[in-house]
Amino acid sequence: MIGLVAAGGASVAVGSVANAEPAGAPLAQQLTAEDGELLFRANCATCHGLNAEGTENGVSLIGVGAASVDFQVMTGRMPMAMQGPQAEQREPQFSQEQSDAMGDYIASLAPGPGIPDEELLDVSQVDDEGVARGAELFRINCAMCHNVAGAGGALTEGKFAPHLKDIDPAHVYEAMLTGPQNMPVFNDANISPDEKREILAYLDYLDNNPSVGGFDLGGLGPVSEGLFIWIFGLGGLVAVTVWLTSKPN
Template sequence: MSREKKRRSGGRRSPLAAAALIGIGLLLTGGVYAGASAAMAATTDTTVTSTLTADDGKKLFQANCATCHGLALEGTENGPSLYGVGELAVHFQVSTGRMPLQMQGPQAPQKPVQFTDDEIAAMAAYVQSLAPGPTFPSKEVTDAQGDVANGGELFRVNCAMCHNVAGAGGALTEGKYAPNLHTVTPLNMYAAMVTGPQNMPVFNDMNLTKEEKRDIISYLVYLQNNESPGGFSLGSLGPVSEGLFIWIFGIGTLIAITVWITAKSN
């Protein structure tokens, strides 16, 4: 009897052993599943990608843009003609979510983009084929490797009166505004200068050469990549926000200290 009890006691397993085995099994199963999923995703990315054509862009345009701009880009009472705007303007308006327009107003606001990069390129190619206009620049123009100092000077002379010297944007008349430039891509910076969207004037190569546009883009990208050296930017709105901050917090703190000292002395 004693031998039998020893065998039974020696053959018992810890209650944690089953939990450990289940955990190991789940980890192994999860690892195999994750590896298989990654392999399938990699295969899908390399085999399914395709480039849309201008014909695909025509279908997208007719389904999403023709109501306002017309089937032949001639424009309607709800939207302007697109003759001569070119592929660059299409890329700017659609890649920033400004188009399709959500509602009529003083200015088309930025909103989430509704199309993929391939679809935007296809629509741009369609408009360019039907009504040629400004085209995409060379990569050198948007590489942000120009003269930052010269770009800053050019920006202050030509752009700062609307966009603020730090590119923070600003209010205009009749509910319009100059947008913040801190998240704009180099390509869309160039597109804005060349196509003149919304209230922005067109800067052709007679106003600003491609080298000067490259310098301005380099300056704006520099601002995007470097934080304010003076500490809190306070919206980069200059003395207005700085004075308001000092008045509220600085003067407010002094008044609070004065009241505390008076109450303490009494």
């Protein structure tokens, strides 16, 4: 028994030394486009086809670029939890490294918009005049769906424009580049990279500056404000009137 225990312990010790990682070695190798292809075929091909050519359940991804993959995967919209009017944002199912690998694979199939550089997302370079221009660009191009305060809004057939509060600037930029779901594409010929950065600066301003008018009722505009006044304002007046007229009785 002593001999067996000693032999087993020595075997475990030798195996541990043999399998130990060298000092300073990375824990995992960086994923490549080939790894991205394997991930895609295991998780996305059911709807989008083995070669991303699309099926009746999912659109073709040839030419959408890495920016579209990063937006859809890292906002948790893909893979979809279930078929519906549109994919909803949720916790991402993949790591950033896995998403990048799948983006590299999709980008290798055909040219498409790439993930924006950090310089294009740096709103600290935008001055107050740039923020004002960004607000104007947002009102002209985005507010009809997303609301002037970025609070989102309802569309037709159960679809909606999501809110833009505390959203990763990279995902907003990618959405402008790729036009996901009901959103139109705003390529660099429509809105230049500098103008896109000014729009990001305006959204950052909204995130960091609460409503100066007090309670904003969700920032949904005159409909919610009018409804609030109609129900609580006029309702309160009616209640006071009834209370006053009932006192003499």
